[in-house]
Amino acid sequence: MRIILKRIILLFNIFLILAGCTSITEKGSRVINTRSGSERVDGLTYNSKGQNFRQRFIILHYTVSDRERSIDLLTNKDVSSHYLITDRENEPIYYLVDENKRAWHAGVSSWGNFTNLNDNSIGIEIVNKGFILKDGKMEFYRYPSWQIHKTAVLVQDLIKRYEVEPQNILGHSDIAPQRKQDPGPLFPWEELYRDYGIGMWYDETDKEKYKDAFDNRITPEEVQKELRKFGYGIAVSKVYDEQTKNVITAFQFHFRQNKYDGIMDAETFAVLKALNEKYKK
Numbered sequence: 001m002r003i004i005l006k007r008i009i010l011l012f013n014i015f016l017i018l019a020g021c022t023s024i025t026e027k028g029s030r031v032i033n034t035r036s037g038s039e040r041v042d043g044l045t046y047n048s049k050g051q052n053f054r055q056r057f058i059i060l061h062y063t064v065s066d067r068e069r070s071i072d073l074l075t076n077k078d079v080s081s082h083y084l085i086t087d088r089e090n091e092p093i094y095y096l097v098d099e100n101k102r103a104w105h106a107g108v109s110s111w112g113n114f115t116n117l118n119d120n121s122i123g124i125e126i127v128n129k130g131f132i133l134k135d136g137k138m139e140f141y142r143y144p145s146w147q148i149h150k151t152a153v154l155v156q157d158l159i160k161r162y163e164v165e166p167q168n169i170l171g172h173s174d175i176a177p178q179r180k181q182d183p184g185p186l187f188p189w190e191e192l193y194r195d196y197g198i199g200m201w202y203d204e205t206d207k208e209k210y211k212d213a214f215d216n217r218i219t220p221e222e223v224q225k226e227l228r229k230f231g232y233g234i235a236v237s238k239v240y241d242e243q244t245k246n247v248i249t250a251f252q253f254h255f256r257q258n259k260y261d262g263i264m265d266a267e268t269f270a271v272l273k274a275l276n277e278k279y280k281k
């Protein structure tokens, strides 16, 4: 009796599953290669409701190297990116790794609940020498406006095709703040947001609301929690340690580009609060 009941439940479940799959989009067969040759297998294609694109993030980089070395590194070594934008205005964009495959550009990385962002991101490298140290200070190289335009057009296309959210368009330094500085404080994030609708930027009115929010009662723990809430991989160590300084620097590279000393202040904190209010409710 119990067996019969189990079978009825099983049949009912199968009925439910089939009833849920109403949209048959394609009927066809596939050729499967086996050890003894190839075999034709009949199949049906359903368009399941539960799915998303693998390409959730777009990560921007600079190469540090010149054009020739960048091409060599990204094609012949253990690093790669999906796209390379060189420093030659009339040169097409290099497409180096299929968008459905993993490129090796992010390394050890995290954002929000995601880790190892090679798994779910598109990497774009831009030929730019990065920075030089002058009297112990980092001096960064500018990006020509045509290079930014080229990048923006590519990113817009990717956003459209993969429905990438603004919160997931980030720099390498955002997802690996302990190791990386790219694309650096001269990468024009605000311009990309305003002129091309790319990525995140805060609203001035929100920032104004929080202009006095940072005072000596704000503990390192609160700062770390705000940065963590935004997405940064940061430990709540309750002190202003090296890792916190690196994360604050990464944040300033992206959102407060005229001061990137890694020290939290009223302006940086107001921007952080404004961004959390807008994007991380």
Ligand SMILES: [Zn+2]
Residues within 6 Å of the ligand: 060, 061, 062, 105, 172, 180, 182
């Ligand atoms: Zn990078």
